[in-house]
Amino acid sequence: MKKIRVLNQISQKGLALLDEQSYRLTEQTEEAEAILVRSADMHALDMGSHLQAVARAGVGVNNIPVSRLSEAGVAVFNAPGANANAVKELVIAAMLMAARNLYTAADYAKNLDPAAGDLAAQVESGKKRFSGFELAGRKLGVIGLGAIGVKVANAAIGMGMEVYGYDPVISVHHAWHLNSAVHQCERLESLLQACDVVTIHVPLLDSTRGMLNASRLALLTKGAILLNFSRGEIVDEQALKTHLNNHYLHAYVSDFPNAELLSLPNVLSFPHLGASTLEAEELSAIQVIRNLKSYLEQGSVQNSVNLPDVSIEPKGDGIRRLAIVNRNQAGILAEITETLGRRELNIEDMLNKSRGEIAYTLIDLRADIDESLLDALRTLPNVLSARECR
Ligand SMILES: NC(=O)c1ccc[n+]([C@@H]2O[C@H](COP(=O)([O-])OP(=O)(O)OC[C@H]3O[C@@H](n4cnc5c(N)ncnc54)[C@H](O)[C@@H]3O)[C@@H](O)[C@H]2O)c1
Numbered sequence: 034m035k036k037i038r039v040l041n042q043i044s045q046k047g048l049a050l051l052d053e054q055s056y057r058l059t060e061q062t063e064e065a066e067a068i069l070v071r072s073a074d075m076h077a078l079d080m081g082s083h084l085q086a087v088a089r090a091g092v093g094v095n096n097i098p099v100s101r102l103s104e105a106g107v108a109v110f111n112a113p114g115a116n117a118n119a120v121k122e123l124v125i126a127a128m129l130m131a132a133r134n135l136y137t138a139a140d141y142a143k144n145l146d147p148a149a150g151d152l153a154a155q156v157e158s159g160k161k162r163f164s165g166f167e168l169a170g171r172k173l174g175v176i177g178l179g180a181i182g183v184k185v186a187n188a189a190i191g192m193g194m195e196v197y198g199y200d201p202v203i204s205v206h207h208a209w210h211l212n213s214a215v216h217q218c219e220r221l222e223s224l225l226q227a228c229d230v231v232t233i234h235v236p237l238l239d240s241t242r243g244m245l246n247a248s249r250l251a252l253l254t255k256g257a258i259l260l261n262f263s264r265g266e267i268v269d270e271q272a273l274k275t276h277l278n279n280h281y282l283h284a285y286v287s288d289f290p291n292a293e294l295l296s297l298p299n300v301l302s303f304p305h306l307g308a309s310t311l312e313a314e315e316l317s318a319i320q321v322i323r324n325l326k327s328y329l330e331q332g333s334v335q336n337s338v339n340l341p342d343v344s345i346e347p348k349g350d351g352i353r354r355l356a357i358v359n360r361n362q363a364g365i366l367a368e369i370t371e372t373l374g375r376r377e378l379n380i381e382d383m384l385n386k387s388r389g390e391i392a393y394t395l396i397d398l399r400a401d402i403d404e405s406l407l408d409a410l411r412t413l414p415n416v417l418s419a420r421e422c423r
């Protein structure tokens with residue numbers, strides 16, 4: 034029976050895939066073999082020695098200590114693309130809300146006082162304060178053309194916008210799906226200088242933290258809209274405050290409320306709503322739990338952020354499968370096979386793949402795998418974890 038710790042609310046449709054014969058939910062993090070999470074901060078969490086995998090029902094993994102887990106031989110999975118449509122729809126809505134001043138206009142209408150006189154006259158006298166601009170014909174800059182950025186760019190083309198994209202490391206898969214009318218910007222600076230609306234869709238990494246710093250923010254055109262549905266820390270929000278106070282920007286719309294910016298009139302914040310639709314929550318949970326199960330049970334790897342993709346036939350009858358996470362260093366396979374050889378264990382099948390500094394090895398044996406074998410493998414200097422898939 035595998036013990037799974039659930040740190041956030043995860044869709045029941047996903048949790049239902051964890052059949053009761055093989056899985057049990059636990060409240061004890063230390064005994065968990067796998068953790069299911071959304072945005073809970075795991076950096077300070079004590080995770081115990083049984084942990085084999087962390088599964089993020091969503092995309093961003095900045096809340097997960099991926100390097101520490103890799104060093105412990107723990108796989109980390111996410112659900113790429115599963116919430117991209119939900120975020121795209123919210124970004125388009127936010128862009129329209131900002132361009133047409135809908136949030137302040139709605140507030141104005143809500144606070145009209147029918148008792149104070151002619152309502153229609155109040156409506157007509159107030160509306161000139163909220164006149165906005167149309168998006169068709171305007172320039173949209175998309176920073177990061179992954180699952181979300183591509184969808185936003187393509188939808189904006191459909192709305193008649195002129196779209197510019199910046200992503201020096203775009204994947205071939207996403208490039209195939211990008212509308213060919215999107216102009217490529219080789220420098221972030223030229224996108225910022227050219228566009229009326231700029232939207233950020235990069236992950237939070239060391240290389241993207243503070244990416245929109247004071248000097249880059251200064252390049253935005255007067256009256257521009259800046260949308261941040263990625264992570265608050267990608268924008269230097271202290272520097273942004275000056276631009277907003279000086280009314281250089283029409284609006285800053287963010288899914289990550291910031292204490293210093295919240296009350297500014299040209300700031301519109303949402304409570305991290307991007308992925309909070311029934312559809313995205315279900316799809317993310319189903320996708321990541323399927324991948325988690327096939328990793329735990331068969332050793333296959335799909336959509337991991339720290340292990341290489343490995344697709345492997347299910348184990349045959351009488352076959353036991355070892356899954357080893359090891360450092361990608363010379364000689365390690367010899368040490369593993371020698372450890373098996375000394376116990377007269379013959380290898381039926383074997384697969385080894387690497388990803389950067391880490392490698393993943395699957396070995397099929399027609400023999401039982403006992404704890405003493407696993408312990409012997411775990412003591413090899415470059416083995417990070419060893420387990421039986423079952
Ligand atoms: N608001 C929400 O609820 C919500 C929901 C989903 C995702 N997100 C955030 O959005 C981010 C993007 O999600 P996604 O599904 O599109 O991810 P993705 O991995 O599909 O796309 C990210 C893109 O950013 C690009 N990129 C990386 N570094 C870059 C850089 N320095 N400059 C330009 N481009 C760079 C990558 O090449 C990739 O194409 C997530 O990491 C997460 O932080 C937020």
Ligand SMILES: O=C(O)[C@H](O)COP(=O)(O)O
Pocket residue numbers: 071072073090091092093094116305307308309
């Ligand atoms: O990175 C993500 O997938 C989003 O920020 C969604 O986070 P959530 O699952 O906590 O809503």
